Amino acid sequence: MAKFEYSYYPGCSSQTGASSSNLMRSVDTMCEELDLKLNPIPDWNCCSASIGYGSGNVLPRLSLSARNIALSEQHNPNQDIVATCAACWLSTRETAERLHQDENMFKDVNTALAEARLTLTNKTPIRHMAEVLIEDVGYESLARGVKKPLQGIRIAGYVGCQTNRPFGIAGESFENPLYLDKLVESLGGDSVPTYEKKVQCCGGALAFSEPEKSQAMIHGIIEAAYDNGADMIVTPCPLCQTNVEIYQDVINAKFGSKFEMPVVYYSQLISVAYGRNSKDAALDGQLIRAKKLESFAG
């Protein structure tokens, strides 16, 4: 039996052929190594992310996340829901909390859920994979399993927004969270605690609707990583990863920069440090190859 078991909400962007399929693949590898069992919520739906408000208003939006929690309660009872996507985690947890605070809304959501033959009791803790790593696995235990310490790689921890605010990770500050740095150190890599853009917004969904404004912010995020001598950026968020990695050509053309900064997930770092190869760590899913990490992965 696995050490820990969770009800897993992977989210749209983590599916096969989607923009963060490399997150899903490396999370699977990481969980194999850490003996964590993820039971996907059967028939989970999109949470509508942070842009859902525009057409979704309140009740339809909350119903979307409520459906996922209700399905989890039905099929994976007594298991904490764990999300790997920042927006999935935020929407689901926000829904759970809002429905705890607002009895009428809770009643209305259940009326809507009844149309899909579902009931919500709303007793399930909603957690992020980073919380699982820090609180259930722990840095020390994580460090013990390292087979290939990531010696000599300087990795800037880009926490971003929604993994960090408004809920964040217990014991961490909103302004200067250190858990990615601690994670990097646990894996034998060099953290960059002075990386000043670690909680800067990348634009989120506005990278699509307001690309110029977002790309200016992304430029700053990458520039600061270079200024701090980083070899690569690590992030827990699929949209942060995508936004910061894939527009570097466009940004270079616009700003006259020569950026070629790899942006990887924590799950890829752990997979490599635990001795897995590039494919298992989904390093073939990078648009900008993380060559230093690949040299460890073999």
Add this chain to the structure above:
Amino acid sequence: MSLNNAMLEKYRNNFLQEVAGNVEQGDWVKMCMQCGVCAGSCPLGDAWEHSPQKIFMMIRANRREQVLSSDSMWMCTSCYHCVVRCPRGLPIPHIMHGLASYAKRLGLAPKSNPTLWFAEVFWNNMLKKGRVNELKLGLSLYFKDGFASGIKQAMAHQKLGINMLKAKRMAPMDMFAGHAIKDIFGLHKMIRKAQEIEAAKLEANSK
């Protein structure tokens, strides 16, 4: 009578009350003490005309039309900087989202705002199969301003598309199939019900 006129009629010169009664988390607006931390914390602070601080003051000053037609709320990236810094604990992003969607519902939101447009495309895309179809979402963005401009956009981003395909982070077959949930019928019924309940409450509030 349109919903907008009914609300105008009902609340007369008390926009603060209208917001408190009809906008998501709107009753928090009266808690704002005008310190300006939200304005200084917003990553898109340079991009919008009215900071949350200004919006809150304008609500109190009955600048109803100016608030609801502002594009400022649509600039919220949901980064939550303001919410963790606000000394009074106002759920500012939710109020911004609430004002934006209320304005849209009343027909007062700025029609050409790209985020309003994208939010609608995203919602419809996601709801169709219960999960986002990223390929179609991306193509709608390229073809936003018509066919010719879409082809130009797609050509300009050709390299990015090919790279995403190679990395298996984009799937051409999603044009025809794509990920879907099984109980799409139940999901649609649930959303319709939620929309009905919400619309009925707003309607009742306007009387």
